Amino acid sequence: MDKDAIRQRVEAWEKGPVAKTLNRFPERRERFETTSGIEVKRVFTPLDVDGDAYLENVGLPGEYPFTRGVQPTMYRGRFWTMRQYAGFGTAEQTNERYHYLLKQGQTGLSVAFDLPTQIGYDSDHELAEGEVGKVGVAIDSLKDMEILFDGIPLDQVSTSMTINAPAGILLAMYIAVAEKQGVASDKLRGTIQNDILKEYVARGTYIFPPEPSLKIITDIISFCKERVPAWNTMSISGYHIREAGSTAVQEVAFTLANAIAYVQAAVDKGLDVDEFAGRLSFFFNAHNNLLEEVAKFRAARRLWARIMKERFGAKNPRSMMLRFHTQTAGCTLTAQQPDNNVVRVTLQALAAVLGGTQSLHTNSRDEALCLPTEDSVRIALRTQQIIAHESGVADSADPLAGSYLVEAMTDEIERRAQEYIDKIDDLGGVIKAIEAGYIQKEIGDAAYAYQKAVETGEQIVVGVNKFQIDEELPKNILRVDPEVEAYQREKTARVRAERDAPAVDRALEALRRAASDGTNVMPSILEAVKAYATLGEICDVLRGVYGEYTEAS
Amino acid sequence: MAEKKIRVLIGKPGLDGHDRGAKVVARALRDAGMEVIYTGIRQTPEKIVAASIQEDVDVVGLSCLSGAHMVLFPRVAELLREKGKDDVLLFGGGIIPVEDIPALKEAGFAEIFLPGTDTNDVVRFIRERVGA
Numbered sequence: 202m203d204k205d206a207i208r209q210r211v212e213a214w215e216k217g218p219v220a221k222t223l224n225r226f227p228e229r230r231e232r233f234e235t236t237s238g239i240e241v242k243r244v245f246t247p248l249d250v251d252g253d254a255y256l257e258n259v260g261l262p263g264e265y266p267f268t269r270g271v272q273p274t275m276y277r278g279r280f281w282t283m284r285q286y287a288g289f290g291t292a293e294q295t296n297e298r299y300h301y302l303l304k305q306g307q308t309g310l311s312v313a314f315d316l317p318t319q320i321g322y323d324s325d326h327e328l329a330e331g332e333v334g335k336v337g338v339a340i341d342s343l344k345d346m347e348i349l350f351d352g353i354p355l356d357q358v359s360t361s362m363t364i365n366a367p368a369g370i371l372l373a374m375y376i377a378v379a380e381k382q383g384v385a386s387d388k389l390r391g392t393i394q395n396d397i398l399k400e401y402v403a404r405g406t407y408i409f410p411p412e413p414s415l416k417i418i419t420d421i422i423s424f425c426k427e428r429v430p431a432w433n434t435m436s437i438s439g440y441h442i443r444e445a446g447s448t449a450v451q452e453v454a455f456t457l458a459n460a461i462a463y464v465q466a467a468v469d470k471g472l473d474v475d476e477f478a479g480r481l482s483f484f485f486n487a488h489n490n491l492l493e494e495v496a497k498f499r500a501a502r503r504l505w506a507r508i509m510k511e512r513f514g515a516k517n518p519r520s521m522m523l524r525f526h527t528q529t530a531g532c533t534l535t536a537q538q539p540d541n542n543v544v545r546v547t548l549q550a551l552a553a554v555l556g557g558t559q560s561l562h563t564n565s566r567d568e569a570l571c572l573p574t575e576d577s578v579r580i581a582l583r584t585q586q587i588i589a590h591e592s593g594v595a596d597s598a599d600p601l602a603g604s605y606l607v608e609a610m611t612d613e614i615e616r617r618a619q620e621y622i623d624k625i626d627d628l629g630g631v632i633k634a635i636e637a638g639y640i641q642k643e644i645g646d647a648a649y650a651y652q653k654a655v656e657t658g659e660q661i662v663v664g665v666n667k668f669q670i671d672e673e674l675p676k677n678i679l680r681v682d683p684e685v686e687a688y689q690r691e692k693t694a695r696v697r698a699e700r701d702a703p704a705v706d707r708a709l710e711a712l713r714r715a716a717s718d719g720t721n722v723m724p725s726i727l728e729a730v731k732a733y734a735t736l737g738e739i740c741d742v743l744r745g746v747y748g749e750y751t752e753a754s
Numbered sequence: 755m756a757e758k759k760i761r762v763l764i765g766k767p768g769l770d771g772h773d774r775g776a777k778v779v780a781r782a783l784r785d786a787g788m789e790v791i792y793t794g795i796r797q798t799p800e801k802i803v804a805a806s807i808q809e810d811v812d813v814v815g816l817s818c819l820s821g822a823h824m825v826l827f828p829r830v831a832e833l834l835r836e837k838g839k840d841d842v843l844l845f846g847g848g849i850i851p852v853e854d855i856p857a858l859k860e861a862g863f864a865e866i867f868l869p870g871t872d873t874n875d876v877v878r879f880i881r882e883r884v885g886a
Contacts, residue, residue, distance in 0.1 A: 316769035316820055328798070331825025332769050405771020405795045445774050532774070536869040569869045571851055645777055652778045656872050665870040674852045681821065752794040
């Protein structure tokens with residue numbers, strides 16, 4: 202390729218036809234850029250990519266640095282897992298929704314827990330009032346978990362659980378339910394989110410301070426290595442960082458910075474990186490800017506592969522693979538003209554698939570208003586099925602590779618994310634950066650800049666600041682029956698009355714000892730849940746030993 | 755010439771961690787020249803009311819996206835009344851079904867802002883109600 206010839210031609214083109222056109226038709230804006238402030242040029246050419254480094258930077262699917270995907274055949278073998286995040290009200294109601302989703306062709310489960318469960322309070326705790334069953338299903342004890350998975354063979358589905366601070370407890374309950382179904386723990390497949398660091402900066406469901414939280418996480422990693430080897434022990438999440446307002450570059454950078462901290466913590470505990478890194482997984486957002494998002498997924502994969510190989514000295518290629526779940530961007534959904542959200546979700550889902558996701562949740566059109574109705578959930582799932590079966594984009598791995606724009610943007614996102622990671626290293630690592638408020642400030646600044654861009658009309662949101670109509674917001678929305686709270690409290694009271702109380706006390710005491718003397722807490726948590734100790738009781742024991750985190754104001 | 759600044763407390767009652775909206779509103783009000791105290795997430799209604807009294811605010815804005823607003827918002831209003839601080843201007847925002855708005859207004863909320871709100875509208879609303 203004669204780069205000089207191309208360069209000369211591009212210059213002539215700018216001076217000739219482009220200048221002439223600009224005279225008559227000025228462009229829509231002076232500078233075009235992505236959410237991350239990366240310039241989108243008028244046209245990208247071979248001059249924008251380093252064609253000589255193809256094997257080093259891009260390569261082939263299933264091979265280092267995995268820019269083109271983690272499997273050699275990608276979706277030609279099997280589509281991504283279609284996994285809709287669902288949960289509301291009681292375990293009984295949510296179990297019904299799971300059976301519905303599986304019947305509709307969904308291929309994996311994804312559990313949404315309510316906030317009391319996520320923060321380690323039973324439904325009858327005073328802080329739980331008004332929150333029980335609202336943003337997810339309420340789980341207080343093993344009893345609820347048995348109901349949640351009733352009639353669902355756990356050796357045949359994979360289950361993802363969005364649970365962080367009490368992740369070990371919910372995983373223990375899942376193992377116990379499986380045992381009752383006759384399914385051994387080494388047959389279980391699924392994921393716990395178990396990513397506490399992003400909770401401090403973006404999502405808010407922390408319980409314990411960072412240090413003991415990391416200790417519990419490494420306990421879970423070593424426990425799973427022995428007992429639940431096919432389980433993804435973490436889903437390191439950029440999703441919520443993006444929802445909190447970050448740019449695409451920040452999403453990649455802060456997520457991988459958190460991941461570095463987890464890997465380092467486990468290595469410091471004496472674990473061999475290749476023994477656990479293959480079970481780490483990731484979770485990203487699919488936002489509106491289609492091409493930037495595709496480049497983001499590719500850049501994240503390549504950057505992680507390099508970090509694992511160069512920084513941590515991983516040898517096993519599996520340790521270097523960034524496998525990820527994607528959810529479309531909830532924050533882009535509008536309450537105005539909610540049917541338009543179906544189109545937004547389609548574009549975002551397309552970005553995830555073009556970016557090589559391993560599993561996908563598509564949001565429902567009504568989520569800026571309420572919990573999704575069954576009709577909305579079905580459309581969201583059908584969106585994935587249409588992309589998979591009708592669009593043709595799944596027939597070749599990483600189909601946008603080689604696009605000058607996509608390759609240049611992939612390089613640029615990787616470069617800028619690496620800059621952030623270097624900066625965080627300079628601050629003393631991600632925990633120090635969180636304590637200093639650095640990451641929160643970066644995200645907050647980006648969120649505010651976006652809001653201002655919408656308010657000045659620089660960023661158009663269809664139906665919100667342009668193309669509005671007079672409309673009434675819909676009223677036939679899904680609501681959680683307030684009776685759920687009373688019903689749930691009663692059920693938990695019954696569990697407490699009927700269980701073997703001395704066995705519970707013994708199990709909780711054993712847990713307290715394990716937590717205090719620093720041994721792995723997972724075996725005692727498993728014993729406690731089997732004795733029907735509640736989630737709140739278990740968390741209280743751990744709060745007593747580890748203390749609680751509060752946000753600095 | 756030193757006009758008294760309008761004092762606003764932005765609170766996040768309950769367990770909800772979605773604080774993007776609350777933070778953006780707090781910053782917009784600050785940029786509009788108001789004195790803003792942001793409570794941070796996971797506050798009880800009692801703590802929010804105590805802070806409102808201690809900071810002697812003119813306005814309290816609450817944000818909730820978890821669906822617990824019908825329990826938490828009226829409780830803040832009630833506690834403010836109990837503590838004799840019922841002259842404060844109350845508003846709310848979040849994922850709030852339109853059918854709930856009349857009951858919240860009944861409970862003492864002057865306005866409920868829904869997704870897609872322009873922060874300039876919030877500024878205007880406060881200036882009109884609290885008056886300069």
